[in-house]
Amino acid sequence: MSDQSRAGLSADELAEAVASLSTPDTVSSPFGDLRFFDGLPLPETVDAAYDALDLMRGIEVFLNAVPGASLVAFRTGLRAAGVTSPRQIGITQPRATSKALFLTPNTETTYGTTMLDLNAWGPTVIEAPPQSLCVVDDFWFRYVTDMGIAGPDRGAGGKYLFLPPGYEGEVPDGYFVYRTPTFTNFVVLRALGGVTAMKQTRIYPLAEAENPEPNEFVDLAELSFNTVHANDFSFYEEVAELVQEEPAEALDVERAGQLAAIGIVHGQPFAPDARVKAILEQAAPIAAGIARVIAYAPRDPDAVIYGSWRTPFVGGSYEFLRNGARLLDARTQFHYLATVITPAMAHAQVGAGSAYAYTVHDANGDLLDGARSYRLHVDANPPAKNFWAVDLYDTQTRSLLVVPSTPYPALASNDGKLQANDDGSYDLYFGPTAPEGKESNWVETIPGKAWFQLFRIYGPLEPWFDQTWRLNEFEPID
Structure with missing residues (x-):
């Protein structure tokens, strides 16, 4: 040395x-x-530092627990609409309208939805309809399985058995079997054959397998109810409801630690004192504002498709992973705008699944304004095996935009009404009034309100992936 x-x-x-x-x-x-x-x-610094820490923790909890709060709110909305048991399946007959508050639904397909209650029912069977696109997510909004075309039955229809946490009983043959970490599970059903096919779905306890009771189908299309989580203090109450119902081990220890830091602990009442409640009342709107920035102006380069167009699935991972790290902003971005987690959405295959793009800006980089008129030119030969569509949404609620002219604020290539140009391209119009003679290619917007849209491609083809076909920007025309 x-x-x-x-x-x-x-x-x-x-x-x-x-x-x-x-x-x-x-x-x-x-x-x-x-x-x-x-x-x-110094004594005054101790109080100030803990107030700051609790505020930061409250913001972190909001941003990281949006998935769970979203499903608690969804279940609350379903119950208000009359779907109070897995025996009941809510459907949009024939398709979703702007009357209810849902995060970015489409108006092109028939939806069915319910919540499994494995605590009440124990092992539960879902018989998926043939030629369907169905998904089950757990109550923390994590993927459990696809059913139908993207699932192991490959669209032939099949019986799926869902086992509750800690289940140690016998598991019969003849089912696709899944163990879930939560008792409540979110079921989303889409049947290509519409309402008739949707009503072939069967959900029942395994104990009734020999003679199941019939399901009840509740039409949600014309009902007004809310399935969107709160942006104020009650957000934390939504999360606390979930934490109390589900096993403590259902959540990863890091997020569980964040929740515990503000008083949300499994097996304990959520009863913040006046100081903590006041801090959380401040944290929620701050966090909601940050969530809106993340959703509408994501800064991750992988969120950019090209131009102003963004993808809601950064990195193409349904688990929001990249190089072994959780993309926290990407998880918030998606769940603040949308529902349903499945690999078929996050990483579409050529000719299968669906692809998504959205923007809040026009060709000049200005925010889309409901008082102005725009044209979106869709080039010829859109790369969609099935069809494509544009749905408009309210930037506050992230639900379908409510306009006087229609409960379906959307344009879709499969509705038989769109006028194509001579070269096979389309000019779509958005604004307070329709261009003369272009009413079939127009969606109304509201002065004084912003709006955004999702461009969906069902069965995206190779030109979408290699970008030899690209979306254009929204051109102001007033």
């Missing part, structure tokens, strides 16, 4: 090291000055 290494740090180096690990007597922060005596926090 050299003499220099035995000598250790010089006086200057030691002073520099001490300075680097010390805290000044006054630290400026967005929460005010934090004051210390030789590194010890």
Whole structure:
């Protein structure tokens, strides 16, 4: 060992090291000055620091628990609409309208939905209809399985058995079997054969397998109800409802730790004192504002398709993973705007699944304004094996835009009404009034309101993936 290494740090180096690990007597922060005596926090700093920490934790909980709060709110909405048991299946007959608040539904396909209750029913069977696109997600909005075309039955129809957490009983043959980490599970059904095919779905307890009771189908299309989570203090109450119902081990320890830090703990009532409640009342709107920034102006380069067009599935991962890391902003981005998690949406295959793109900007980079008129030119030969569609949404509710002229604020290539140009391209119009003679290619917007849209391609083809066919920008025409 050299003499220099035995000598250790010089006086200057030691002073520099001490300075680097010390805290000044006054630290400026967005929460005010934090004051210390030789590194010890003064009494007023203790209170200020914990207020700041609790505020940050409240914001983190909001951003990271949006998936769970979303499904609690969805279940609350379904119950208000009369879907109170897995025996009941809500359907949009024949398709969704703008009357209810749903996160970015489409108006082109028939939806069916319910919530499994494995705590009440135990092992539960779903008989998926043939030629369907169905998904089951757990109550924290994590993927469980596809059923139908993207599932193991490959569209032939099949029997799926869902086992509750901790189930140790017998598992009969003849089913596609899935164990879920939560008792409540979200079921989304889409049948290509429409309402008639949808009504072939069967959901019943395994105990009734020999003679199941019939299902009841509740038409949701004309009902007004809310399935969207809160943006105020009650958001935390929605999350607490989930945490109390589900096993503690259903959630990863990091998010569970964040929840516990603000008083949301399995087996304990959520009863924040006046100080914490006031902080969470402040945290929720801040976090909701941040969530809107993440959703409408994502900064991850992988969110960019091209131009102003963005993808809601950053990195093509339904688990929001990239290089072994969870993309926290990507998870918030998706769940603040949408519902249903499945690999078939996140990573569509050529000719199968669906692809999505959205923007909140026009060709000049300005925000889309309901008082202005726009044209979207869709080039000839859109790369859709099945069809394509554009649905308009309210930027506040992220639900279908409510306009006087129609409960279906959308344009779709399969509705038989769109006028094509001579070269096979389309000009679509959006604004307060329809261009003369273009009413069939127009969707109304509302002055004083912003709007955004999802461009959906059902069965995307190779030109979509290799970008030899691209979307154009919204051109202001007023």
